[in-house]
Amino acid sequence: xxxxxxIIISAALVLLALGWGFAPKMAQKHDFEIPDGWPEPxxxxxxxPLSEEGIQLGRKLFYDPILSRNNTVSCASCHLSYTAFTxxxxxxxxxxxxxxxxxxxxxxxxxxxxxTFMWDGAVNHIDVQALAPITHPKEMDEKLGTVIEKLKANDxxxxxxxxxxxxxxxxxxxxxxxxxxxQLTLVSANSKYDKVMRNEPGVAFTEQEQNGYKLFKAHCxxxxxxxxxxxxxxxNNGLPVDTTLNDAGRMKxxxxxxxxxxxxxxxxxxxxxxxxxxxxxxFKKLPQVLNHYAKGMEKSKTLAPELVNGIELTSRxxxxxxxxxxxxxxxxxxxxxxxxxxxN
Amino acid sequence: MRLAKHLILxxxxxxCWSFVPPVxxxxxxxxxxxxxxxxxxxxxxxxxxxxxxxxxxxxxxQFEFRKSDKQVYRxxxxxxxxxxxxxxxxxxxxxxxxxxxxxxxxxxxxxxxRFKTLRFCLGVDSATSSSGAMSGDLxxxxxxxxxxxxxxxNFKLEGTHPHCPTxxxxxxxxxxxxATPYATLQxxxxxxxxxxxxxxxxxxxxxxxxxxxxxxHVMSPGSGAVKLAKRSAHMFKxxxx
Numbered sequence: 001x002x003x004x005x006x007i008i009i010s011a012a013l014v015l016l017a018l019g020w021g022f023a024p025k026m027a028q029k030h031d032f033e034i035p036d037g038w039p040e041p042x043x044x045x046x047x048x049p050l051s052e053e054g055i056q057l058g059r060k061l062f063y064d065p066i067l068s069r070n071n072t073v074s075c076a077s078c079h080l081s082y083t084a085f086t087x088x089x090x091x092x093x094x095x096x097x098x099x100x101x102x103x104x105x106x107x108x109x110x111x112x113x114x115x116t117f118m119w120d121g122a123v124n125h126i127d128v129q130a131l132a133p134i135t136h137p138k139e140m141d142e143k144l145g146t147v148i149e150k151l152k153a154n155d156x157x158x159x160x161x162x163x164x165x166x167x168x169x170x171x172x173x174x175x176x177x178x179x180x181x182x183q184l185t186l187v188s189a190n191s192k193y194d195k196v197m198r199n200e201p202g203v204a205f206t207e208q209e210q211n212g213y214k215l216f217k218a219h220c221x222x223x224x225x226x227x228x229x230x231x232x233x234x235x236n237n238g239l240p241v242d243t244t245l246n247d248a249g250r251m252k253x254x255x256x257x258x259x260x261x262x263x264x265x266x267x268x269x270x271x272x273x274x275x276x277x278x279x280x281x282x283f284k285k286l287p288q289v290l291n292h293y294a295k296g297m298e299k300s301k302t303l304a305p306e307l308v309n310g311i312e313l314t315s316r317x318x319x320x321x322x323x324x325x326x327x328x329x330x331x332x333x334x335x336x337x338x339x340x341x342x343x344n
Numbered sequence: 345m346r347l348a349k350h351l352i353l354x355x356x357x358x359x360c361w362s363f364v365p366p367v368x369x370x371x372x373x374x375x376x377x378x379x380x381x382x383x384x385x386x387x388x389x390x391x392x393x394x395x396x397x398x399x400x401x402x403x404x405x406q407f408e409f410r411k412s413d414k415q416v417y418r419x420x421x422x423x424x425x426x427x428x429x430x431x432x433x434x435x436x437x438x439x440x441x442x443x444x445x446x447x448x449x450x451x452x453x454x455x456x457x458r459f460k461t462l463r464f465c466l467g468v469d470s471a472t473s474s475s476g477a478m479s480g481d482l483x484x485x486x487x488x489x490x491x492x493x494x495x496x497x498n499f500k501l502e503g504t505h506p507h508c509p510t511x512x513x514x515x516x517x518x519x520x521x522x523a524t525p526y527a528t529l530q531x532x533x534x535x536x537x538x539x540x541x542x543x544x545x546x547x548x549x550x551x552x553x554x555x556x557x558x559x560x561h562v563m564s565p566g567s568g569a570v571k572l573a574k575r576s577a578h579m580f581k582x583x584x585x
Contacts, residue, residue: 044475044476047475047476048476048477122492122493122494123491123492123494124473124474124494124495125474125475125476125477125494126476127476127477128476128477128484128489128491128494131484131489131491132491132492134491135491135492136491136492144484144485145485145487148485171479171483171485172477172483172484172485173477173478173479173483173484176476176477176484177476177477180476180477253493254523255526255565255566255567
């Protein structure tokens with residue numbers, strides 16, 4: 001009797017071990033870290049748990065021109081890691097066949113804390129954000145269904161989808177969730193500003209930066225709220241309408257006249273690298289932005305109440321404020337090899 | 345001993361029964377002026393001129409079995425065929441006139457409930473519309489999600505009619521929008537039988553009151569979409585007011 005018992009037990013163990021070997025390998029969980037002192041992210045990670053495999057799949061997709069109609073344009077074409085994931089040097093970003101769009105690409109960072117996307121908030125969730133550039137005729141000009149057919153014909157992708165999601169099935173949902181996973185890891189929280197706030201040893205603001213920070217809190221922080229340097233809202237900051245574009249901004253989405261000429265309040269993090277500035281990229285340099293707030297604003301019904309009197313600064317104050325804004329540069333983020341083109 | 349065997353048998357049957365969830369079938373009947381609705385059929389007419397439909401797709405969801413306002417049982421997901429078996433799935437059901445099988449919806453209902461009516465909505469609710477990438481019938485590959493103004497197209501009807509002063513006489517209705525004041529979700533209720541319910545939709549009733557000369561394309565949220573969404577509630581022939 002004891003013999004047969006032990007046979008049964010060992011057989012069970014062998015079967016269990018075999019089952020273990022054949023069971024699909026689970027993707028390796030990735031812990032999303034919330035930087036010290038930051039609020040809870042807006043993104044619901046329970047609906048799309050981050051995994052190392054998912055992030056790498058998203059990264060490969062982000063850098064792969066397979067998402068565009070003629071396989072020439074990738075997400076990274078307009079969102080370069082070294083420039084805070086935006087398209088520098090062009091006022092209006094260009095896409096497939098050098099077609100020029102109507103706005104300056106936004107920087108991609110700290111998206112887990114954002115609940116609206118695009119300059120007019122046309123997109124309501126980071127998961128579905130990628131649909132917009134993939135399908136736009138001036139960006140990637142492709143159909144989601146065709147992207148999926150192209151991916152299905154690629155053994156590398158079948159393998160990556162399998163290791164991320166358990167089966168090699170490629171769906172719109174999985175493609176979008178993988179792209180979101182990579183973008184959610186693009187967290188910038190290691191600028192000089194952050195280190196000063198965390199009281200890290202050996203890091204301190206200079207007198208100039210400290211004074212700039214004081215000016216920032218007095219004049220800018222109601223919209224560009226710390227620590228994300230945006231309130232995730234929309235505002236009219238008094239830019240005279242560019243009549244070649246006649247862009248009404250947020251009003252196009254809400255159809256409410258109160259939203260006329262309002263655009264997303266962008267983060268100021270890594271602003272040193274994300275030029276040109278504003279939704280139409282009209283300012284190439286930061287001093288031009290400060291001059292705009294001093295005396296370039298056009299009054300209109302929807303002008304942000306905080307800006308009605310302009311932000312008058314002395315030239316000394318402007319220099320100090322700029323010095324502070326440069327402390328928002330996060331080189332660990334900009335030059336993080338995990339964010340760059342995947343070289344296997 | 346024999347009694348015990350019988351008891352075990354009875355117990356097994358009961359156990360199996362309780363594991364098989366009761367299923368309720370909803371059949372969506374598509375009509376045009378009382379005749380079976382078909383895509384690309386040139387025998388239909390509207391205002392004395394031939395009308396041809398090239399696409400009809402819409403979402404149904406949030407099914408509730410109701411006995412009274414106090415006794416309401418939400419359905420417990422859809423049963424969908426996958427391979428040889430069925431899988432349960434939450435979310436919404438997309439009826440697509442191109443695929444006849446999509447007219448049949450299998451709902452899991454709570455065990456042993458009595459009800460008189462079935463309530464449901466035409467369209468996708470606001471929470472689902474802003475919760476990111478969805479699977480199944482809500483997957484954006486179904487062509488029912490707006491990329492440049494996030495949200496689902498609740499009801500899609502496309503076709504041609506000589507009154508449309510548009511390219512190739514096309515009319516295109518993509519009705520959606522979840523945000524106030526332009527929400528387009530419609531709630532409907534029909535009399536239900538114990539195991540199945542018919543939902544009869546007559547597209548001619550949707551087009552009544554629409555002047556195709558002037559109203560021939562709506563493809564974004566707004567007051568035009570709201571007006572047409574209200575119109576779409578009229579096409580449910582057996583709806584209870």
